[in-house]
Amino acid sequence: MDVLLTLLVAAGINFIMGVPGADDVMLGYQSTSFHDALAMRELMGRRPAPEFELWLQAQGLVGADGRIRPGTLPGRFHYLLPPP
Amino acid sequence: MSEDIGRVPNAAVEAPASGADAWLRLRGFTSARIGLSRSGASLATQPLLDFRLAQARARDAVYDKLDDARLSDEAGALVQPVLVVNSAANDRRTYLLRPDLGRRHSPDAAEVLARFAGTCDLAIVIADGLSARAVQSHAVPVLAAAVPALRAEGWRLAPLVIVHRGRVAIGDAVSARLGAGAVAVLIGERPGLSSPDSLSAYLTWRPGSSTTDAERNCISNIRPERIDYAEAAFKMVFLLREMRARGMSGVRLKDDSDQAALARINPSSHSTRDTAPERPAEPSGSAQQQA
Numbered sequence: 001m002d003v004l005l006t007l008l009v010a011a012g013i014n015f016i017m018g019v020p021g022a023d024d025v026m027l028g029y030q031s032t033s034f035h036d037a038l039a040m041r042e043l044m045g046r047r048p049a050p051e052f053e054l055w056l057q058a059q060g061l062v063g064a065d066g067r068i069r070p071g072t073l074p075g076r077f078h079y080l081l082p083p084p
Numbered sequence: 085m086s087e088d089i090g091r092v093p094n095a096a097v098e099a100p101a102s103g104a105d106a107w108l109r110l111r112g113f114t115s116a117r118i119g120l121s122r123s124g125a126s127l128a129t130q131p132l133l134d135f136r137l138a139q140a141r142a143r144d145a146v147y148d149k150l151d152d153a154r155l156s157d158e159a160g161a162l163v164q165p166v167l168v169v170n171s172a173a174n175d176r177r178t179y180l181l182r183p184d185l186g187r188r189h190s191p192d193a194a195e196v197l198a199r200f201a202g203t204c205d206l207a208i209v210i211a212d213g214l215s216a217r218a219v220q221s222h223a224v225p226v227l228a229a230a231v232p233a234l235r236a237e238g239w240r241l242a243p244l245v246i247v248h249r250g251r252v253a254i255g256d257a258v259s260a261r262l263g264a265g266a267v268a269v270l271i272g273e274r275p276g277l278s279s280p281d282s283l284s285a286y287l288t289w290r291p292g293s294s295t296t297d298a299e300r301n302c303i304s305n306i307r308p309e310r311i312d313y314a315e316a317a318f319k320m321v322f323l324l325r326e327m328r329a330r331g332m333s334g335v336r337l338k339d340d341s342d343q344a345a346l347a348r349i350n351p352s353s354h355s356t357r358d359t360a361p362e363r364p365a366e367p368s369g370s371a372q373q374q375a
Contacts, residue, residue, distance in 0.1 A: 021117025021127075021135060028276025030139075039126035068125050073106060081106040 005032055009040045016040075038068050115278045138277040145272075145280035147176060150216040152246055158224040162231045163208060163244040167200065169193035169258075171211075171249045179249035186251035189258060193247075197261035200243045206234065206324065207242035207264035211250030215272030215281060222283040222306055222313065223270045229317030237325065252300070256291040266327060267291045268320060273304065282307050285316060287323050289333035299334035301327075318345060 005016065022033035040046065047053055047066050056062040060074030073081075107119020117135070121128040127135075156166045172188040173179035179186050189197070208231075210223045234241070242262040247254055255269035266289050273282040283306040288299055301323050306316040322341035327333045 021120050021131065023117050023135070023138070023277040025114070025116045025276060025278050028274050028279065028282070030277065033127075035120065035122065035125070035127045038122075039124075042125045068122070077106070081110070 001030070001032070002036075005036055005040060006043070009044050009046065042067065135277070141280050142275035142277055145215045145217050145275040146180070148216040148220075150212040150246075150248060151220060152248065155210065155220060155224070155246055159210065159227065159244050159246070162224070162227050163241055165200070166244045166246060167196055168246045168248070169196055171247055171251070171254055173249045176249065183251055186249055187253040187257070189247070189254060189261075193258075194261065197245070197258060201261060201263055202242070203263045204240045204242040205265050205328075206239045207245065207255070207259040207262050207267045209245045209247060209250070209255040209258050209267060209269045211247040211252075211254060211269060211271045213251065213271035213284075214274045215283075218272035218281040218283040218307070219270065221281055222308075225313040226270065226283070226285070226306060226316045226320070229313050230320045233317065233321045234324065237321070239324070252286045252297075253295070255286065255288065256293065256295045259291045260293065265290060266324060266333075268324070279305070279307065279309075282310075283316075285320055287320065287327065287333060289327040289331065301333055301337060301339065303339075315345075 001022075008016070016037060017031045018034045018037055019029075019031045020034065022030055022036065024031055041048070048056060048062075053062065053066060057064070060069065060076055062068055111119055117131065120131040123129065152168045156168060160166045170190040170193060171179070171186045172190050173182055173185035174190075208227065210219055212219055231241070242259070242264045245258050245262075247258070250269075250271070252269050252271055255267040259265075259267040266287070269286040269288075271284055271286065273279075273284050276282065282304070285303040285306065287301045287303075288295060291299075303311065303316055303319045303323075305311055306313075311319075319339065319341045322344055323333075323337070323339060326337055326340075330337065
């Protein structure tokens with residue numbers, strides 16, 4: 001699936017499925033994952049759709065260079081996640 | 085799912101809700117692979133290895149062999165006689181590559197079934213499908229709950245048929261040979277990465293060569309962690325009863341068994357629950373999986 005995905009991205013595909021960990025637990029399907037999309041963007045120098053990239057930046061999920069922020073949880077997420 | 089709410093790992097509850105720990109806490113609520121750690125932009129080694137292990141288990145499940153002797157013994161305690169037949173797919177590889185052959189029985193099977201041709205209300209077919217493990221583990225416990233209830237409601241049962249390398253529609257051909265007015269096919273679902281042992285029950289009223297999948301009702305994800313044996317049996321008996329009363333099955337018949345289950349738990353008409361407005365018919369909650 002990684003090889004096929006690389007081929008498709010190289011060919012200019014502009015949409016792929018994203019499911020957590022490539023595992024669709026409801027239907028028992030395997031698909032491409034959110035991690036796959038991130039890795040493909042980095043590998044092939046692709047950017048998200050402009051409006052989506054702006055949203056990602058506003059959420060603190062990606063930096064100004066369009067890359068996913070390492071490690072730390074964006075501040076906004078602390079309000080969304082359950083308290084300890 | 086309400087039964088998952090208690091499964092938050094204690095260690096995660098103690099941990100501060102930041103970074104990976106916050107996700108770990110949420111993972112207690114779902115079998116979905118959320119909050120996986122990254123290496124750069126891609127998956128870290130541990131979740132990658134977890135995925136590959138799950139993938140290997142799913143593949144193994146597809147190739148598992150059904151122990152028909154053991155299954156016959158166990159099922160024979162509930163329904164007699166038990167017949168074991170093959171589909172028209174002669175080996176596992178052919179079965180996987182040729183879904184059409186999995187829907188037909190072998191020429192030998194026609195002879196076996198012809199000896200038991202008659203008239204009855206329901207044929208129960210157990211097919212390995214894509215997970216023999218699911219069938220081996222869950223088919224008999226479901227039937228142990230369903231068969232006595234069906235008999236009590238007057239269903240005359242055909243011989244129980246175990247099919248190797250069968251797909252859902254083989255139940256149509258089998259019940260036509262046996263002269264059954266309805267068929268229940270218990271079959272192993274395509275293994276998911278989180279559930280290699282999931283069973284489905286497909287119920288069809290008046291099955292035959294012109295039956296389409298739109299005429300089936302499905303109870304899917306039967307395994308102790310999801311739809312347990314008692315609940316699956318209750319839904320089976322409910323749907324079959326509705327089919328017989330209305331003379332139809334499939335998309336025109338809705339699975340209202342949850343309401344029937346509630347009424348059974350709380351039959352009092354003075355209950356506050358009963359003051360809720362009547363719910364309009366909605367599609368079955370079960371995801372329809374075509375094995």
